[in-house]
Amino acid sequence: MTASTPPVAIIMGSRSDWPTMKLAAERLDQLGVAWEAKVVSAHRTPQRLYDFATTAKAKGFKVVIAGAGGAAHLPGMAASMTDLPVLGVPVQSKALKGLDSLLSIVQMPGGVPVATLAIGEAGAANAGILAAQILALSDPALAERLSAFRAAQTDSVAETVED
Numbered sequence: 001m002t003a004s005t006p007p008v009a010i011i012m013g014s015r016s017d018w019p020t021m022k023l024a025a026e027r028l029d030q031l032g033v034a035w036e037a038k039v040v041s042a043h044r045t046p047q048r049l050y051d052f053a054t055t056a057k058a059k060g061f062k063v064v065i066a067g068a069g070g071a072a073h074l075p076g077m078a079a080s081m082t083d084l085p086v087l088g089v090p091v092q093s094k095a096l097k098g099l100d101s102l103l104s105i106v107q108m109p110g111g112v113p114v115a116t117l118a119i120g121e122a123g124a125a126n127a128g129i130l131a132a133q134i135l136a137l138s139d140p141a142l143a144e145r146l147s148a149f150r151a152a153q154t155d156s157v158a159e160t161v162e163d
């Protein structure tokens with residue numbers, strides 16, 4: 001394990017996915033979880049994906065968030081080469097509004113799961129929270145920060161709801 005490896009790797013098929021995937025990074029920042037982001041494509045840079053996925057665990061990553069749009073094979077291919085949990089974010093495509101991305105990610109064959117989030121920014125933000133929840137299982141300080149985050153969220157909703 002490399003001491004400087006953050007627990008979360010955020011990978012995405014293209015730089016054009018970053019406006020969506022940065023929502024995951026923002027949630028992780030908010031919860032005090034370190035992350036590293038890189039562009040890796042199963043289609044365009046298969047060797048780079050192989051190198052990443054087959055070494056991710058040994059490097060010290062704990063969770064992989066993988067976002068891709070259209071024929072979104074990246075999360076599933078990453079999951080096929082690592083036993084780290086992979087959280088898949090369907091990036092909204094122009095032609096089919098992300099339904100293609102969603103179906104490409106969610107329909108994994110039995111035995112190789114990808115935890116699939118909602119399409120677009122909400123899914124990316126939830127991927128950040130879910131990654132933190134996984135890490136919090138073995139990090140009590142992070143678990144407390146998550147509880148505070150959830151309580152603040154409840155309070156802010158409560159303020160907008162009239163009895």
Ligand SMILES: Nc1c(C(=O)O)ncn1[C@@H]1O[C@H](COP(=O)(O)O)[C@@H](O)[C@H]1O
Nearest residue numbers: 013014016041042043068069072073074
């Ligand atoms: N779905 C994939 C993969 C993959 O799954 O490996 N690699 C790139 N892409 C997707 O192609 C879309 C368009 O990419 P460009 O904007 O670069 O043309 C992006 O949403 C990307 O995730």
